[in-house]
Amino acid sequence: MTLIIEKLHVQHGAITAIDDLSFTINQGELVTIIGSNGAGKTTLLRALSGLLPVAGGRAEWKDKSILGERPEDLVRRGIVHVSEGKAVIPELSVAENLELGGIWRKDKRDIAAATAEVLELFPRLGERMKQGADTLSGGERQMLAIGRAMIARPELLLLDEPSLGLAPLIIDQIFAAVDALRHRLGLTVVLVEQNAMSALSIADRGIIINLGQLVISGTSADLLNDPALRSAYLGY
Amino acid sequence: MQIFFNTILVGLSSGAIYALMSLAIVLVWRSTRVVNFAAAGQAILSTYIGYEAMTRMHNYWLSLPVAILAGALISALVEAIIMRPLAKRTKGTPVESIAPVIATLGVLGGIRSLAGLIWGNTFLQYTSPLSSKGYMIGHTTIPFSPQNAAIVVGAAVVLLLFAALFKFTRLGLALRAASFQPEISRLSGVRVDRVRTIGWAFAGAAGAVAGALVTPTTYLSPNSLDLLLVSGFVAAVIGGLESLIGAVVGGVVLGVGFAFILQYIGTSVTFSAAFIILIIVLLIRPQGIFGKGSSREA
Numbered sequence: 001m002t003l004i005i006e007k008l009h010v011q012h013g014a015i016t017a018i019d020d021l022s023f024t025i026n027q028g029e030l031v032t033i034i035g036s037n038g039a040g041k042t043t044l045l046r047a048l049s050g051l052l053p054v055a056g057g058r059a060e061w062k063d064k065s066i067l068g069e070r071p072e073d074l075v076r077r078g079i080v081h082v083s084e085g086k087a088v089i090p091e092l093s094v095a096e097n098l099e100l101g102g103i104w105r106k107d108k109r110d111i112a113a114a115t116a117e118v119l120e121l122f123p124r125l126g127e128r129m130k131q132g133a134d135t136l137s138g139g140e141r142q143m144l145a146i147g148r149a150m151i152a153r154p155e156l157l158l159l160d161e162p163s164l165g166l167a168p169l170i171i172d173q174i175f176a177a178v179d180a181l182r183h184r185l186g187l188t189v190v191l192v193e194q195n196a197m198s199a200l201s202i203a204d205r206g207i208i209i210n211l212g213q214l215v216i217s218g219t220s221a222d223l224l225n226d227p228a229l230r231s232a233y234l235g236y
Numbered sequence: 237m238q239i240f241f242n243t244i245l246v247g248l249s250s251g252a253i254y255a256l257m258s259l260a261i262v263l264v265w266r267s268t269r270v271v272n273f274a275a276a277g278q279a280i281l282s283t284y285i286g287y288e289a290m291t292r293m294h295n296y297w298l299s300l301p302v303a304i305l306a307g308a309l310i311s312a313l314v315e316a317i318i319m320r321p322l323a324k325r326t327k328g329t330p331v332e333s334i335a336p337v338i339a340t341l342g343v344l345g346g347i348r349s350l351a352g353l354i355w356g357n358t359f360l361q362y363t364s365p366l367s368s369k370g371y372m373i374g375h376t377t378i379p380f381s382p383q384n385a386a387i388v389v390g391a392a393v394v395l396l397l398f399a400a401l402f403k404f405t406r407l408g409l410a411l412r413a414a415s416f417q418p419e420i421s422r423l424s425g426v427r428v429d430r431v432r433t434i435g436w437a438f439a440g441a442a443g444a445v446a447g448a449l450v451t452p453t454t455y456l457s458p459n460s461l462d463l464l465l466v467s468g469f470v471a472a473v474i475g476g477l478e479s480l481i482g483a484v485v486g487g488v489v490l491g492v493g494f495a496f497i498l499q500y501i502g503t504s505v506t507f508s509a510a511f512i513i514l515i516i517v518l519l520i521r522p523q524g525i526f527g528k529g530s531s532r533e534a
Contacts, residue, residue: 049423051419051422051423070422071422071423072422072425072426072427072428075423075424075425076425080423081423082423083419083420083423087420087423088420089413089416089417089420089421090416091412091416092409092412092413092416096409096412096413099406099409100409100410100413100420100421100424100426101424101425103406103409103410103413103424103425103426104424104425104426105425148424152424152425
């Protein structure tokens with residue numbers, strides 16, 4: 001087990017956003033967290049990356065607690081969070097956004113190698129390196145956000161709704177890229193999604209949460225083949 | 237024609253000083269979104285420290301780096317000891333946006349009183365080896381002295397150093413990223429708190445350069461830089477508060493504008509002119525000359 005979440009509890013003021021949530025994720029696994037709006041998916045990721053304080057429970061990555069740590073320190077421990085909504089800095093150029101991902105790293109040679117890998121995966125970014133990130137399309141911004149995360153050489157990638165607001169064709173491209181990355185680099189991925197079909201198509205397992213609590217978890221195949229779940233949570 | 241050129245020279249020199257103070261205000265605004273009224277207080281304290289260094293070392297040029305380092309340190313301490321804890325404690329409360337501004341006024345008053353206690357409310361001379369007498373061209377003296385030249389060169393050097401730092405270094409990228417999107421910056425590994433303190437330190441250094449360069453042309457007292465704060469602030473607003481280039485252009489525009497008012501209208505209106513220019517800019521182009529047309533996307 002590399003990521004262990006046990007009885008995790010997160011409060012938003014008086015509202016309980018994550019309630020007694022427990023699950024584990026193995027090294028190299030891609031697990032998708034599925035749920036409707038307000039289910040607590042984004043809150044969970046923000047708690048895991050140190051952006052939100054946790055009220056109770058345990059969260060460990062490689063046998064060491066990650067609770068109470070700051071996001072900038074967790075990045076140095078290999079935990080990289082691509083936050084919701086095409087998380088790029090529009091005022092900076094594409095090249096600068098990528099450079100930001102490795103800003104804390106000393107190994108300049110490996111930063112260059114990682115950047116080359118990102119540009120190979122997303123050639124459209126390479127054509128737009130000097131442009132401001134504000135000139136990119138939604139899909140390109142999402143590629144840039146993921147690309148920036150990859151420059152940090154993450155071991156645990158937390159992805160928050162990469163499909164949000166994108167056209168189906170672009171969503172397929174993004175998910176194919178995530179799938180390729182994790183197989184090539186042996187990444188452990190937590191993928192938060194509302195687009196359950198796309199997410200389960202590349203995930204090993206799925207965890208369905210509602211109102212901050214775990215509803216059910218299982219392999220992608222099991223979840224996709226459960227008729228009751230399909231109508232209740234997968235929306236078709 | 238001679239008067240016209242002289243007026244521009246006078247304006248260039250005072251504009252360079254406004255530009256430095258404006259840089260001090262813009263650098264703080266960019267790093268923490270605080271309008272720092274304490275900038276004048278920090279600059280006066282660093283100038284007194286420069287003055288002390290000069291009286292001991294008997295060398296104006298050696299006292300400059302002392303004043304600049306002191307300015308950076310004072311500003312970093314103000315941020316780390318007062319502003320950061322204040323921002324954390326007031327977060328989410330109704331006073332969140334106004335408390336830091338009021339605190340900077342408190343710091344301004346506090347530093348002034350402290351300077352009065354230590355050095356007295358008298359006029360001290362912080363002298364430069366450069367003459368404050370104008371250069372001679374033929375038989376006429378122009379109103380531009382070697383010290384004025386040092387001021388213009390000093391401001392240009394500071395601007396170029398900052399421009400290069402922001403454009404070409406990792407620290408510069410971190411400063412810009414943290415100013416635009418602190419959360420994404422933290423998720424990318426930028427130590428945003430530390431970067432903000434460094435932003436304040438740079439601002440303090442810019443203010444210290446302004447104080448140490450301008451004081452030899454006048455005198456040193458606990459409130460001798462107060463007027464400069466107003467000019468620097470107006471220059472920053474003209475430049476759009478965000479842009480370093482804007483801060484400098486704003487300073488020069490204001491300096492030259494003042495010089496013409498002084499030359500052709502009279503001394504009595506210059507101070508009010510600063511506020512009139514400020515209000516006109518805010519009404520016509522609130523985002524400043526270099527500010528973006530609309531507010532930035534979230």
